[in-house]
Structures are given as structure tokens and as C-alpha cells.
Amino acid sequence: MELKVQPLQIKAGKFKVVLNTADAKEMGIHGGDRVQLKDHSYLTAIVETGDMIPKGSLGVYQECCEKLGKICPLTMNVVPTTRPSSVGFIKKFMDHQKLTQEEIYQIVQDIVRDTLTEVELAAFITTSYIHGMSSDEVEWLTRAMIDTGEKIEFDTHPIADKHSIGGVPGNKISLLVVPIIAANGLLIPKTSSRAITGAAGTADLMEVLAPVELGADEIKSITEKVGGVIAWGGATNIAPADDKLIHAEYPLGIDPHNQLLASIMAKKGAVGADIVVIDIPVGSGTKVPTMQEGKKLARDLIELGERLGMNVECAMTYGASPVGRTVGPALEVREALKVLETMEGPNSLIEKSTGLAGILLEMGGAAAKGHGKDMAMETLRSGRALEKLKEIIEAQGGNPDIKHTDIIPGEHHAEIPSPADGYVIEFDDKRIIEIARIAGAPTDKGSGVWIHKKKGEIVKKGEPLITIFADKNWKLTDALKSAEKDFPIIVEGMLLERVQTFRVM
């Protein structure tokens, strides 16, 4: 059917067009069906139907116009076409039949190309969550995620990498691990993520110090030059399917096991990692509540690594309490830099960073078996890690002369005093993250929470429990209100109804 083109000044996120309900009926087409648009070139688009577009016209979203060469033609011939074969494979997956490598590749490719509707993508994710996947299928999923994106190939080996399963607040260890590894001669091209539900991802942290939106070629050249990089993976085209899957999973609040595995390992595989250490924080409130689940996840990651030709080790870490005493980009970076500059800082941060770095040093042959942690600690103590971080900052385009005292947290802040003498008996990590987010983290770099008292610590009445920082005063007010409504910390013997005394500084 020849239709008059009506460009819609809006992006749909996919190749989509809108047909008048009567025209759609005439063509026997329903919403969610596909049509082929014929002009000088061909394009398959997903149909919405509605009465906003007059009969005889075709509403064309931005992406289609761009694909067809920026300026839409005046009319287009619209012909019904079949669904992509991957929709049939998703149906097969729903029916709990095993998928072949080619079928999984096709699904992933269609995810990357945005040719699946939201309903189809959601069906894939929901089925992944319910049915899971066999080891073969997970391997194929991972390979497909690698192969449908950009890959980095280094001439030197081994290539080291590190990943932390999320869920624990204040986990700023990459800022220490990466320079420790690079300072000892191993290459570590670390791609990282921004926080979606957390208060600061590694990319959010590094951005306080230097630009993180680097392309794959920059990641390669910086790593070859100074030994390491801390980039935002989202700026690259590395394993692009992952981002699309995460965005569709987010509204459901799920993270299917097979996709967690594939997501981690695809990003490692795409940068050509040979040795990988994975930090699995265990504890209530994290993604891995029990040691048993942690071990299962570790085994699955190691097996998947073997299948992909990577040497993987996992470390289960204490995840029931924040790492260090800061949550939020600037606060966390300040704390990490202080450790690098002075070795002064929270033990939880120093121990965890050197422990994980030590494993990688041993795996890469830089340290003898059993001596990795000592070497990591020595790299930190000697200042070589700090020097290396400065080189990385400079190579990424930041200021290498920055000191921890230069990093100023949000100008608006309020401390919350303890209403009683006693021990901290409850400390809700999730609420701390929520409060940091309401205060503006991770977008407002200065926003976050400074933790004065962790679980098990003793506090006197009137001493501060936490300080909330914010770049904007109204966000501080909102964060205080939220803290007041459902306070994250309980001090033994305190009267819950008297918590609401806040002092704005």
C-alpha cells in the first residue's frame, strides 16, 4: 500500500511506524506486526496502530527516517512482512526446548539491531529467568554477545581483568586494584558500568578524576601506553547486547542467572582478557545472600571462563557492610585517593583491594604463589600504585596532580546524630544507597553518604551516625525526609520515635 509519509519528531528506540487503524485492517496487520518499507532502499519496521495518523498516511519515527537517509521520502510503499526468525526461537525457548548456537546468535543479533519488540524481548528475559539455560547455551549466549560487538585484541599477553558483582555500597576497590596490577607490568583494560540502581558505579567514580567515555581504540592504546585504563563500557560498542538486556530487565527488577554470567564474561572476553578475578560480595542485601549461592556462582563463572579460554578465579568477600565509610562518587574517590596517598583509611578497603589484586598478580605470574597480597600491599605502600593511577588519569585526559583534599563533597550537608548511647545493631545498606541516590548520587558527583558508625561500633548519644552530602539543597532536604521516614541505622536501646532530630550544618 502506498502511503503518504508523515515524519514524527520523536525517537521510538526501534524502527517503528504508525499506521491508521483502518489502513492496518485493510492490510490485515495488527500492532506488533512488521512491515517492509520500500523506497530506494528496504527497511523492516514494527507497526503501531492508531487514529492519530490519518488514513492513507504513515507515521514514521525518527530512526526510520535516519536509516532511510535523514530526509524521509514523500510516500512509501508498505508491505506486510513476517516476524524475524528469532521470535520463533524465543517461542521455542518458552517451550523449554534447547536452543542451538545459531538460534541464540540470531536472538542476540536481533536484540543488538533493535528488531525485537518490547514484548518479544521481555518474553526472552522472563523465560531466561524462569527456565535458565544449559552450560552450552550460556557459552553460546556469551559468544554471541562478544561477536555482535567490538573486540579489542592485544599483542602482549596476559591481559588481566577484574569484576565485582554489585550490591555492596562503597565498593571503590577498582580505583586501587587497577593501578596495583598495572604498576606490576600486567595490562588491565578495565571497562566498567555506571550505577543503575546503586549510588556509584566504577565509571561514575573514575569520572570524578578523568573522562571515561573512551572508544575501544582508546582503551587499547591507553592500556598499551600506561598498563591500565578505567573506562565506561557504555561508551564503547563492546558487548552491546548487554546494555539492551539490562534496560529491559530493569523494570522487572530481575537479573537472570544465565544473563548475569554472560554479561560479565562477554565484557571480559571482548577485551581479550586471559586472567580474571571476580569479587563476589556475599551477605543479605547483596545479590548473593549465602556462601552456598556464592560458591555456585563462582563455579559457573570458572566453568564459563574455561569454555571461553579464560582463567577465572573468584573471591567471596564480606558484603553485609559497606566497603570503607563513603558512598557516592566524590566521597568514595576522596577516600580511595587518601589510601593511595597515605595508606590511611578504612581497613575494609585496603584489605579487600590488596587481596583481590594479589590473586590477579599470582594468576598473571607477577607474584609467586602465596605472595600476591604482600606484593599488592607493597605496591600500595611504596606509592607506586598512586603513581600508576596518576599516569592512567593523565592518559585518560584528567589532571594527574589531583590530591584527595582537592575533591570536595557536596556543599550542602547534614549530619544525623545518634539519639542514644550504645552499639549499632542494625545497619541497612539498601537504605543507605537509597538515601545517597535521593541526595543526587551518582549524577551529582558531590552527593552521597559518609558513614561514621558501622554495624557493631559503639556510639555516644549526639555523636554523628552518618553525614548526608548533596550538591543541591532541595535534594538534601528530600534525602533527610527519606532518612527520617525510614531510618537505616538502629542503635541499641534507642527510642525509634525520637530519631527525627536532624541538624542541618
Next chain:
Amino acid sequence: MELKVQPLQIKAGKFKVVLNTADAKEMGIHGGDRVQLKDHSYLTAIVETGDMIPKGSLGVYQECCEKLGKICPLTMNVVPTTRPSSVGFIKKFMDHQKLTQEEIYQIVQDIVRDTLTEVELAAFITTSYIHGMSSDEVEWLTRAMIDTGEKIEFDTHPIADKHSIGGVPGNKISLLVVPIIAANGLLIPKTSSRAITGAAGTADLMEVLAPVELGADEIKSITEKVGGVIAWGGATNIAPADDKLIHAEYPLGIDPHNQLLASIMAKKGAVGADIVVIDIPVGSGTKVPTMQEGKKLARDLIELGERLGMNVECAMTYGASPVGRTVGPALEVREALKVLETMEGPNSLIEKSTGLAGILLEMGGAAAKGHGKDMAMETLRSGRALEKLKEIIEAQGGNPDIKHTDIIPGEHHAEIPSPADGYVIEFDDKRIIEIARIAGAPTDKGSGVWIHKKKGEIVKKGEPLITIFADKNWKLTDALKSAEKDFPIIVEGMLLERVQTFRVM
């Protein structure tokens, strides 16, 4: 955040707004999250993010503007808000935990109110397909579907109803069953559907004779006046959740068992049916391939009926071959009317219609046990069924004097002759439906397929196998091309490569 309102001249099908990516980031909001719009009234809307809307502005889809009183305010205060509780219940369902009656009601209500995103709705449907539901849950789902829509209450009882599980082409029996029942004093307020993937739904058929877009009050008053009605359910607000579920299931090509049950029985429950006969066509190509599956479905329908206070009987019918010899609105109506006028016509149509009507007559006490079919046959033969159908046509606003010879199929037609002497050994129902659809059915009322030879029948070389009718010549050409590419009928001994000789009349 106070944002400048930019009304989008387009419908989203839901309450949706578009935020600039930077504003969304500032508020810590992602696509698929909800915001509350505050003006003089409150409205919760689903967020899309994009760069088409400038920073500081809010793209507002049509539905939100209408809800807020047709004219959008100039600015609106936008505040993040939580997901509806039903999203949590869907997550619980994914985790294979049993849902309570309240939780299911909440999900159905949110489906009806369009407050779930496509991803959330797809997750519910996919989970329904994979996990299924317990008998309790199916009952609650059905009750929720009834209670979230309009209901009809009659003063007289019993109310009879009839439903056919789809999948068999040419199933025009409602045009005979409804008047037979009504002619014998039982009330039968039949709501029916239009074809989505078929060539003609009962509503598409009846529309050839009379308007079918009737409100619930008209369905009630016409039924009370003449004993029966054949209306399009989609024009009413009866069990509105069903339509929304079907639209989300359609792209996945699935029909979860629990939703099939609930969908049928909710529509019967909402019109106050006391006695219901359900036609279950069994055979390859239908929704129910084996007798065993048919029996299971029948048991589930009967049990659900009991739970809802309805007396349900099921009849498994032969579904491997079309009912009668016509497929497509006008052709089918012509065939059905001819039977009503003359008792001449395909045995498959007469036997099936009187068989099902007979069951209902016995259930309703109009016929003695074992005499229902005879009574139905007599009602047909005597012309009382025809008289009753005319009354129904007139009451719905159609022309009661119509004769089968007045119904003219599409002016463009072509017959496909047999390329050989022999028996029809293969007959592909699904391809027949596809060809009828390509020819224009169900939208183009005159389009369809007239079947001259069914499976098992003998044919001479050159005798017609089928005739394709179309209202538009280009659709006839497309249908012929499709038939040529993959011909639906195989005659014993025919040379497959010589099928492509068509004669356009």
C-alpha cells in the same frame, strides 16, 4: 521538577510521558519508571527517555492530556513515584509462588487501566504460559476479568450461551445455533469476536447481515425482545482485560491455557450465562490436536464453570477439515443462510449446528434428554430458525428480508483446477485461511475461498479444487501468487511442479 509541557500529537496506548535524558538522569529515573504528574489533579505516567524532548520539557502523549482535561497545562511538576504493587505480584508469579485473589485482581485491574508497561504485561503473559495457574488462580483470574468490566443481569433464567474454540476454517455455526435456541424460548445473548488470525470470526459474519457494535444495554434489550443477539464483544466493555491480554499475546503467537479458560468463561460469566455449550474442534491444525488434550480442556472448562456457578458442557467436534465449503464473511453467511432457507447445504454444517444446539436445548430444559438434536433439526427444517434469525437481524438494525442469493461474494475471482484425476489426499486448512486473508478476509467482506473438493473427495483433472474470491483485484493477484507458491491441496498422483496453472475468470 517543574517542566514545560510539550503535548505530543500521538497516542501511546498508555499514560506515557517523555523526559529528556539529562532531566531523567537528574531525577534518577530510567525508561520504564513511573512519575507522578501534579497539576490540579494527579496522574501516574510511564517514562520514556530521549533527546528529542529538550531539557526542561516534558513530552506528553495524548492520553495524559485527555486525562488531565483535554488542554494540557503549560508546565507540570514531575515527581518520581513507585511501580504499582502489581509489578511485585508479577515478580512473585515469575518466582512460582501462588498468587492471592487480591493480587490477581490487582494485576487484572492494572491491565484494564493500562498502567502496566509492555515489558511488565509480557512478563505476566510469558509466566502464565510457562508456569500455568492453579484452579484457584484461574477462578480468581476469571472473576477479576468479569468484575473489572461491564456485566449484564437478566430477570429471566436460564441464560444460554455457546462458544467455539477457534482454529477450524468456515465455522459459521453460531448463525444457526443462536436462532435455533432463541426460537425454542431460551435467551442467548451471544457476544463474539472478530478474526485476528482467522478468515472470519462470528462478529465478522454477522456484520454482513446487521450492525454488531452493540453496547451491553442493547445486547440485553435485544435479547429480552427477540430471544437472541449476535454482537461483537469488542464494542462492549465486557471483560475488557481479555482484549488487552490477547493483543499482548498475539505477537508471541501464544495462548496460555489459563488465559484461554479465563477468557472464554469471563465473557460467559459477564452476560450472566447459566448454561453453556463449548465446541472444541479437535485435529491437527486446530488449537487442540488430540482427543486427550480436548478432554483435558473440557474438564478444565467444566470445573471452572462449576466454580463460577455455570453449567458447562463441551462437545469435541471434527476439526481437521473445514465446516461447510466456504471460508470468508460473505461466502460463509451465504452458505449458512441457504441452509436456513432450504435445508440444502453441507452436511458438516447442519450436523454440527444441530448437535450443539441440541445439547443446549437439553441443558436448558427445552428438550427432553436425548431429544435435543431432533428438536434442533426440526426447528431448522420448519423454518422457525430462519424466522428467528430474521427477527434478530431486524432487532440489530439489519434488513430482515435478505436472502442468501442477495449476498454477493467478491467480484474478482479465480478458480484453481485440479491438475490430475484422483483423490484429494492433503488439504492444508491453515493455508486456506492464509489465502482467504491475503484475498482480503475478514475486512473485505466478499473475499474468501470456496472449497469444491475436501480431503478424501474424488476429482477429475480440470475440475475446480477451490475458487478464490476478492473484493479487490490486486488482492486476488496476491492470493493467487501465494497459492501458487505453496499450494494447500494435493491430489493423489499430481505432479507438484505443474500446479501453477491458474485460470482467472
